[in-house]
Amino acid sequence: MKTVLGVTGGVAAYKAVYLLRRLQDNGADVRVVMTESAKKFVGELTFSALSGHAVFSELWAANGERSAHVQLANWADAVVVAPCSANTLAKLATGLCDNALVATVFSAHCPVVLAPAMDLEMYRHPSTHRNMEILRGYGYTLVEPETGYLASGLLGQGRMPEPETLLEAVFAAVTPKSLAGLRVVVTAGPTVEALDPVRFLSNHSTGKMGYALAAEAARRGARTTLVSGPVQLPAPYGVERLCVTTARQMFDATTKASVDADVVVKCAAVADFRPANVRTTKIKKNDAPPVIELVPNPDILLELGKNKKTSTTLVGFALETDDEITRALSKLRQKNADLVVLNSLRDEGAGFGGDSNVVTILDKHGGQKRLAKASKSEIAKQIWNHIIEYRKGTWA
Ligand code: CTP
Numbered sequence: 392m393k394t395v396l397g398v399t400g401g402v403a404a405y406k407a408v409y410l411l412r413r414l415q416d417n418g419a420d421v422r423v424v425m426t427e428s429a430k431k432f433v434g435e436l437t438f439s440a441l442s443g444h445a446v447f448s449e450l451w452a453a454n455g456e457r458s459a460h461v462q463l464a465n466w467a468d469a470v471v472v473a474p475c476s477a478n479t480l481a482k483l484a485t486g487l488c489d490n491a492l493v494a495t496v497f498s499a500h501c502p503v504v505l506a507p508a509m510d511l512e513m514y515r516h517p518s519t520h521r522n523m524e525i526l527r528g529y530g531y532t533l534v535e536p537e538t539g540y541l542a543s544g545l546l547g548q549g550r551m552p553e554p555e556t557l558l559e560a561v562f563a564a565v566t567p568k569s570l571a572g573l574r575v576v577v578t579a580g581p582t583v584e585a586l587d588p589v590r591f592l593s594n595h596s597t598g599k600m601g602y603a604l605a606a607e608a609a610r611r612g613a614r615t616t617l618v619s620g621p622v623q624l625p626a627p628y629g630v631e632r633l634c635v636t637t638a639r640q641m642f643d644a645t646t647k648a649s650v651d652a653d654v655v656v657k658c659a660a661v662a663d664f665r666p667a668n669v670r671t672t673k674i675k676k677n678d679a680p681p682v683i684e685l686v687p688n689p690d691i692l693l694e695l696g697k698n699k700k701t702s703t704t705l706v707g708f709a710l711e712t713d714d715e716i717t718r719a720l721s722k723l724r725q726k727n728a729d730l731v732v733l734n735s736l737r738d739e740g741a742g743f744g745g746d747s748n749v750v751t752i753l754d755k756h757g758g759q760k761r762l763a764k765a766s767k768s769e770i771a772k773q774i775w776n777h778i779i780e781y782r783k784g785t786w787a
Contacts, residue, residue, distance in 0.1 A: 400428025696727030
């Protein structure tokens with residue numbers, strides 16, 4: 392992704408350095424445009440050294456280059472201005488095109504993301520909100536500043552969001568909206584079943600695959616709810632997250648969220664059993680070794696399959712260690728799913744915790760597609776491509 396990073400004058404300019412890095416980590420080629428005031432906060436050299444390109448900031452340079460702002464804007468797949476000062480917001484909203492940054496934004500045909508960041512009263516000022524509204528009307532993405540301590544020491548809204556959030560906003564802006572208008576529910580992570588106040592039964596799921604699926608659905612324009620067991624991941628950008636602990640809580644949250652869903656993806660590693668009795672006090676080791684009686688948890692996918700509407704696409708996951716295809720197909724049929732994504736723990740690069748996955752997608756008509764080892768976010772994209780094709784009836 393070819394990205395222009397515009398930096399304006401504000402304390403948050405230091406965070407733009409991290410954003411540049413995160414964009415590069417995700418494969419972007421980044422060129423930086425700075426206003427003169429931005430250079431009072433972070434040196435031009437930092438951005439040119441890290442981006443590997445000269446910083447563009449002199450609109451009137453007589454260096455023989457033809458309309459550098461037009462060339463840069465035509466080159467870009469995305470433009471992100473972070474931080475975007477009140478001054479630059481006003482210039483963009485009113486068409487005051489007197490510097491390299493505004494000229495580049497105005498020349499762009501690609502998605503534009505603006506991250507306003509300023510002090511409390513400046514952000515509260517009606518003029519700032521009017522300008523943001525105007526810019527939304529132009530089709531730009533405005534990422535709201537966060538609330539917290541500001542450079543002035545005041546507490547309130549105005550902080551530029553963290554680079555990770557802005558990175559997601561850029562991805563969302565450039566992703567075609569292939570799930571627009573659809574309501575998607577994804578489940579992710581393990582469930583945790585208490586045994587006593589200290590111990591629990593659970594599994595090794597980290598939620599990475601389910602979170603990648605929810606993030607990708609939101610990027611593609613779906614109204615996305617993620618029902619998540621306990622994991623160490625932040626909520627993906629643009630996703631409504633419902634946090635649960637036990638299988639029964641996940642059952643309640645998922646069935647409720649799925650009532651009007653077009654696609655439900657059951658990626659969670661739900662504990663099949665829970666202790667029949669949860670002790671109220673800690674089990675002591677000097678007591679006789681306990682025999683833990685277990686009772687079955689509800690099978691969420693099975694219940695969703697029983698009540699499935701014909702317009703809903705139900706996608707299950709199957710984690711297997713042997714006789715994988717046969718077992719996954721039997722789950723698909725038994726639970727009335729449309730598609731099942733098979734993970735085999737025998738595949739190198741598949742399974743819990745890692746950043747990659749290897750899966751085979753099976754459909755209820757007998758179709759089968761193996762996706763080669765790739766990052767979980769890449770696998771998520773491919774799974775969504777298959778779900779979309781399946782819904783159109785074009786999946787072979
Ligand atoms: N699943 C579910 N509720 C459960 C157990 C599983 O919704 N109580 C869902 C999972 O989210 C997954 C699919 O069913 O989409 C298959 O889960 P998996 O753990 O592979 O299989 P199980 O059905 O639990 O069967 P087994 O443990 O015997 O392999």
